[in-house]
Amino acid sequence: MSQFNSSAKQFPGADELIGFGSINVNVTTTGTTLEQTAPPSLLGPDNTPLGFLFWDTGRRITNKRRVRWTFNHPENWTDWRAIAWYGPGGNGFLPQVGTGAYWVGVSEMTPTPIDGAASSFVNGPGGSPVAWPWSGNDHIVRTEWGPATIHAKSHLKRSSGDPQVDFSSWIQLVFGGDGSGYFSETDDDIGSLGSGSGVTGIAGSGSAEFAAAMGSGANILAGYVTPPPPDFGGLLGRLREVIAGGLLGKFVDKGDPSPEDIIRLKLISESIDMVRGEKPTSTDAFEALTAAGRSMSAQELKRAIVTTQTTLRRGQAAVKFLESLAAKQQAIVAKKTVKPRKPAK
DSSP: OOOEEEEEEETTOOBOOSOOOOOOOEEOOOOOEEEEOOOOOEOOTTTTTEEEEEESSOOOSSBBBBBEEESSSSSSEEEEEEEEEOOOOOOOSSSSSEEOOOOOOOEEESOOOOOOGHHHHHOSGOOSSSOOOOOOTTTTETTTTSSSEBBBSSOOOTTTSOOOOEEEEEEEEOTOOOOOOOOEEEEEEEEEHHHHHHHOTTOOOOOOOEEEEOOEEEEEEEEEEOOOOOTTTTTTHHHHHHHHSSSSOOOOOOOOHHHHHHHHHHHHHHHHHTTTTTOOSOOOOOHHHHHHTOOOHHHHHHHHHHHHHHHHHHHHHHHHHHHHHHHHHHHHHHHHHOOOOOOOO
16 A cells, blocks of 8 residues: 655654645555645744745655645555645845755754865955855855855765765755745656665755855755665676576675675676676776766765775785686696606616
8 A cells, every 4th residue: 555645844843733734645546646735834833933945745855835746656665755844934135055954754964965175165355254164154155255156965964873865956945935836746766666665765856056146145955865776787686696606605685785895796797707708798897987986076086096995905815816726726737637657667
């Protein structure tokens, strides 16, 4: 059974708000469409007027009040929860941009979403005061002395014990929301997860950069999502087949591999192909790594360098071991081919 429900909550405390008109229905038919328009305002628990801020559609965030959901694969998920978030009006008149981060389907995240190294700011005369972090707050960018391009971090963690989630999109929070048009949401691209799986977000659904003009003010929110497990073009399946055949020993599946593990697995796959006399797969592991490096942050590049060096050292150790095995095999073969001398008469 696939269950869809919507609700309204106060941001970020998550207090339930009444007078919203929640939806709670079973979705059983392919092509089912649901639509809801959130009111521009609701009363908070203490009767304080709260304005609409954004929808958590279940997969993404949007500041549009009207959302249309189209469900083509209800057999591939069980519970779909959408939340309309409300809050008090923010101060958008100061020459500064306030930022926040939100984990779709979960909650607000306190770490800053701003990637300072990939962003650009204009500081005060002579370089002081700095535009970011403004007054020591790494969530605020000052636009008083020039425009800013705020780049979101590609990955974020709510806390050390939580999984890493991926950037999805920026939205600008407008008190009362955007009443024009509608935001379209679907359950496409989650069919490969199998029946009964949870709803996953759509990573990279919008630009990672938000441009702010000189002297402008805004409150923006970066949405982060739990993406579906990546598809590595059948590589893992081929490796598991090889491993199941006993060529590489016992394999214990402890979850999806990291990008660095994928490089190692790809190298193993190429080696196996060559040993079998087959043509290696078209995508070279190191070519893929260097191509991916062009979009990496400084921190990601450092990590990639360390892990690649580790992989190379392991490769060198493997080569030495294989060479020693080859030498032993050659010695055995040579010993068998040496004919014994006939005894002297």
